[in-house]
Amino acid sequence: MATEIINEPVTILASFRRGLRGGGIAQPEIMHWRGRRYRIARMGLRYPTQQGHRMLHRFTFVVNETMFEVEFDAENLTWQLTKTSDGNPD
Amino acid sequence: MEIPINTASPLTMHVDLNACFAMTEQQANPLLQGRPIAVTNRLSSDWSTIIAPSYEAKRLGVRCGTRVGEAKRLAPGIVILETDPPKYRYVHGVLKSIFEDYAPRVTMKSIDEGVLDFRGTDYVRRGRSLQAIGYEIKARIREELGNWMTVNVGIGPNWFLAKLAASLNKPDGLNVIDHTNLEGIYLCSALTDLNGINVRFRNRLLAQGITTPYEFLHAPEQVLTKQVFRSINGRHWYHRLRGYEVDDISFGMRHVGKQYVLHHRTAEPQELRQVLYKLCYYISRRLRRYDLAARGLWLDIKYTPAHSSGHLDTPPDSLPRWFQRHCFSEAFYSLEDLYEKAAWLFSQSPPGLTVQQFSLTTYQLGQRQGDQLYLYETALQRGERVEQALQAVNDRYGELTLVPASLLGHEKHVPEKIAFGSVRYLTK
Incomplete structure (x- = not known):
C-alpha cells in the first residue's frame, strides 16, 4: 500500500480554540473508524477547499505510522475519511 | 558620475x-x-x-x-x-x-x-x-x-x-546585507547567484572581463549600459547593485489563459473542440471574476510526432507545434464569444494530427464595459442571461455542475495546475 482512497464517513471528536488572529482553530482529537478508535497525536496540516459555496476543511494527521486525511463538510457538519497513506511511493 | x-x-x-x-x-x-x-x-x-x-x-x-x-x-x-x-x-x-x-x-x-x-x-x-x-x-x-x-x-x-x-x-x-558588508558578500558570490543574471547575461559580463559580482559592482555605468546590456537595463543594474530601489514596480494582469495536456491523445475534431470549449469555460470564468474583457486570442497546439503511437512518454519540448493569434476589433469575455473565436482559430490548424497539448490565452485585456441597453431584449442578451445563470449555478455547486449539451459525457474537470511564480489567480 502507498496511498489508499477511502471516502467513508467517520466519527471525530474535535477541539475548538481561539487562534492568534481572532479566528478559530479546530483540531481532530479522536477518530472512530471501522470499529476502531484512533487517538490523534501528530497533526499535519489543515486547509480549506471549496466545492462551489460548500466549504470543506481538510485535516491530515498521523497515527501509528499511517497518515489519515479527513474532510469536514462545514455545510452539512459531517466528517469523512478521504485517504490514508503509509508514506511509501505509489 | x-x-x-x-x-x-x-x-x-x-x-x-x-x-x-x-x-x-x-x-x-x-x-x-x-x-x-x-x-x-x-x-x-x-x-x-x-x-x-x-x-x-x-x-x-x-x-x-x-x-x-x-x-x-x-x-x-x-x-x-x-x-x-x-x-x-x-x-x-x-x-x-x-x-x-x-x-x-x-x-x-x-x-x-x-x-x-x-x-x-x-x-x-x-x-x-x-x-x-x-x-x-x-x-x-x-x-x-x-x-x-x-x-x-x-x-x-x-x-x-x-x-x-x-x-x-x-x-x-x-x-x-547593507553598505557595511555588501562588497564582502559580492566577493564570495558567483554572478549567477544574483537574481536576474542567467547564463546568457553571465556570458555577456564575462565577455567584458567582468567575472564576479564584485567586479560587476565596480564596472562603470557606461560599460554596463553600452556594452553589456546595451539598454536601460545596464543603468538599472548599476543602481540595483548599489542598493538603490529600481524593482518597485508592479504590472497589472496582461493575459488570462489555460493550458491542458490531453490524457487521451486524439486527432478527432469533435473531441478536440470539446477540450477547447472547456478551456474557454475556465478562461471566461476568470475574465468575469476580474471584470475583464479581451481583444486578443492566442491558440497554441502541440502535436504528437507522426512516428509516435501517442504514448505519454514523448518529451513536451520537442513536439511539433502550431500556433495562431488574432486581435479582434470587439472586446469579448462571454463563453460563447470566446469559444466562437477559439474555434475559428482552431479551424485554421492543420487537420488530421494527433493533439497532445492545447494552450489558449487571451490578451489585450481591459476593464469590461457595461453592456449596451436595449428597449427590447435581444437574442444576445438572452444568451448572456443564460450564461450568467449557468455561472451562478456552478458558483454555488462547483465547476461544471451544469454544462452545455455539447459537453455532455465529457464533463470531466480540467484540473487546476499551479503556475510556479504566478499569484495572478490566487487573489480572488
Missing part, C-alpha cells in the same frame, strides 16, 4: 518559503518529513518536470526542471506527488496575512515569497530591529502552518539585496 553605495538603513525584507510545494506536502504528511520527495504537475508521465524537490531530494541531485524519470534514477525511493493547489493557496494566504501584520506594504512576488516594505514605519524608532521581526515571522509561520515550515529571511536596502540576503544560508536563514 559615479554613484556611491546606498548607506540608508536596510528596511526591505524578503521572505521566501523553502522548497514551498515540497515542504507543504511534507507538512501535510509528516511521514514524508526528512525523506526525498518531489512535486510535479503530472504524475502520469516520466517526462513531466519536477517543479519542487524537497531539500533531501536536492541533496541527491534532483532539481527544479529534472524529469520525473531522471529523479527516480537519481533518488531511488523518492516519493513523487502531484500538485495540490488548495494546499498551496492556503499557505500563500497565511503567509500574506502574517506579513500584513507587520508591514504596511506587502508585495507577494510569487506563491511562496513576499516583500515587506518597512519604510515609513516606526519599528526602528521604537528600538525594534528588523532581525527581531524576522525571527518573530519565522516563529509565527511555524505556529500557524506547522513545525516543518521554515522560511529564509533577507533584509536589505532594496528588494534585490533583500532577496540576495534571503538566498544565503538556506534553509531557515536570516541575513542582512
Whole structure:
C-alpha cells in the first residue's frame, strides 16, 4: 500500500480554540473508524477547499505510522475519511 | 558620475518559503518529513518536470526542471506527488496575512515569497530591529502552518539585496546585507547567484572581463549600459547593485489563459473542440471574476510526432507545434464569444494530427464595459442571461455542475495546475 482512497464517513471528536488572529482553530482529537478508535497525536496540516459555496476543511494527521486525511463538510457538519497513506511511493 | 553605495538603513525584507510545494506536502504528511520527495504537475508521465524537490531530494541531485524519470534514477525511493493547489493557496494566504501584520506594504512576488516594505514605519524608532521581526515571522509561520515550515529571511536596502540576503544560508536563514558588508558578500558570490543574471547575461559580463559580482559592482555605468546590456537595463543594474530601489514596480494582469495536456491523445475534431470549449469555460470564468474583457486570442497546439503511437512518454519540448493569434476589433469575455473565436482559430490548424497539448490565452485585456441597453431584449442578451445563470449555478455547486449539451459525457474537470511564480489567480 502507498496511498489508499477511502471516502467513508467517520466519527471525530474535535477541539475548538481561539487562534492568534481572532479566528478559530479546530483540531481532530479522536477518530472512530471501522470499529476502531484512533487517538490523534501528530497533526499535519489543515486547509480549506471549496466545492462551489460548500466549504470543506481538510485535516491530515498521523497515527501509528499511517497518515489519515479527513474532510469536514462545514455545510452539512459531517466528517469523512478521504485517504490514508503509509508514506511509501505509489 | 559615479554613484556611491546606498548607506540608508536596510528596511526591505524578503521572505521566501523553502522548497514551498515540497515542504507543504511534507507538512501535510509528516511521514514524508526528512525523506526525498518531489512535486510535479503530472504524475502520469516520466517526462513531466519536477517543479519542487524537497531539500533531501536536492541533496541527491534532483532539481527544479529534472524529469520525473531522471529523479527516480537519481533518488531511488523518492516519493513523487502531484500538485495540490488548495494546499498551496492556503499557505500563500497565511503567509500574506502574517506579513500584513507587520508591514504596511506587502508585495507577494510569487506563491511562496513576499516583500515587506518597512519604510515609513516606526519599528526602528521604537528600538525594534528588523532581525527581531524576522525571527518573530519565522516563529509565527511555524505556529500557524506547522513545525516543518521554515522560511529564509533577507533584509536589505532594496528588494534585490533583500532577496540576495534571503538566498544565503538556506534553509531557515536570516541575513542582512547593507553598505557595511555588501562588497564582502559580492566577493564570495558567483554572478549567477544574483537574481536576474542567467547564463546568457553571465556570458555577456564575462565577455567584458567582468567575472564576479564584485567586479560587476565596480564596472562603470557606461560599460554596463553600452556594452553589456546595451539598454536601460545596464543603468538599472548599476543602481540595483548599489542598493538603490529600481524593482518597485508592479504590472497589472496582461493575459488570462489555460493550458491542458490531453490524457487521451486524439486527432478527432469533435473531441478536440470539446477540450477547447472547456478551456474557454475556465478562461471566461476568470475574465468575469476580474471584470475583464479581451481583444486578443492566442491558440497554441502541440502535436504528437507522426512516428509516435501517442504514448505519454514523448518529451513536451520537442513536439511539433502550431500556433495562431488574432486581435479582434470587439472586446469579448462571454463563453460563447470566446469559444466562437477559439474555434475559428482552431479551424485554421492543420487537420488530421494527433493533439497532445492545447494552450489558449487571451490578451489585450481591459476593464469590461457595461453592456449596451436595449428597449427590447435581444437574442444576445438572452444568451448572456443564460450564461450568467449557468455561472451562478456552478458558483454555488462547483465547476461544471451544469454544462452545455455539447459537453455532455465529457464533463470531466480540467484540473487546476499551479503556475510556479504566478499569484495572478490566487487573489480572488
